[in-house]
Amino acid sequence: EVKHAKEEGVEFLTLHNPIEYIADEQGKVKQVVLQQMELGEPDESGRRSPRAIPGATVTVDIDLAIVSVGVSPNPIVPSSIKGLEVGRKGTITVDENMESSIPTIYAGGDIVRGGATVILAMGDGRKAAASMNEKLKVQK
DSSP, X not given: OXXXXXXXXXXXXXXXXXXXXXXXXXXXXXXXXXXXXXXEEEOTTSOEEEEEEEEEXXXXXXXXXXXXXXXXXXXXXXXXXXXXXXXXXXXXXXXXXXXXXXXXXXXXXXHHHSSOOHHHHHHHHHHHHHHHHHHHHHHO
């Protein structure tokens, strides 16, 4: 999948952590600010954890953000989007089509369910994609 994505022009920025999403006047995402990270010293298990490089950020122009990592809701997304309805645990509230309170934002997986399985998150993604496809057909 990674090989095919690279062939399609996808650029992978490893060791970068989103810290802010910037919207234009209409509320559409236009940039993301990324904190550059480095691997720290190995812990007792031998695993090296990422740590922020102080003062090292990069701003990237974007027109779409798909956040698909983690085991709990990332608070940056709901808190940076005005008018987005969230539940009591910081999860994004969606309808049966995975559409949020903002008609152009769809969500699924952990940001909707809290901790969930990859299978459920993948199912949410497929459902959201189908819903977006249907909505785009109607708008043509």
